[in-house]
Amino acid sequence: MQEMSILLGPGIPQFLIEILPPGTTITPGDTRIIWDSTRPDEVDAARSTFDKLIAKGYTAFRAEGRDGEQGARLHQWDPKAERIIFIPRIQGGARW
Numbered sequence: 810m811q812e813m814s815i816l817l818g819p820g821i822p823q824f825l826i827e828i829l830p831p832g833t834t835i836t837p838g839d840t841r842i843i844w845d846s847t848r849p850d851e852v853d854a855a856r857s858t859f860d861k862l863i864a865k866g867y868t869a870f871r872a873e874g875r876d877g878e879q880g881a882r883l884h885q886w887d888p889k890a891e892r893i894i895f896i897p898r899i900q901g902g903a904r905w
Contacts, residue, residue, distance in 0.1 A: 826858060828867070828895045852888060859886045859893065866898035 828840040842858055844851035863869060869883040871890040883890065 824855065824891050826855060826893045826895065828862065829897060846888070856886045856888070862895050867895040868898070870894045870896065 824844050824846050826842040828842070842855060844855045846852060859869065870893065871880045871883050871887065872892040872894050873879040880894075883893065887893075
């Protein structure tokens with residue numbers, strides 16, 4: 810996967826949310842939401858998406874490093890997280 814530090818223009822950082830569908834891993838077909846951290850309306854929309862996904866049971870992780878190899882679980886919105894990956898709730902099977 811390529812580095813996620815992308816610029817929209819001179820010095821304007823682009824932030825990213827990736828949403829994994831149930832039962833998959835990171836692929837080019839995942840849902841991606843990109844916003845400009847200097848635009849309050851875009852930051853508010855990203856925060857709203859974060860809150861809705863958490864309410865649906867997704868787990869959020871901040872991904873750091875060139876390939877997202879470092880990070881931590883997010884329990885609340887962090888506007889400084891440049892890349893957030895959402896993993897759907899894992900559902901257990903039937904007990905025998």
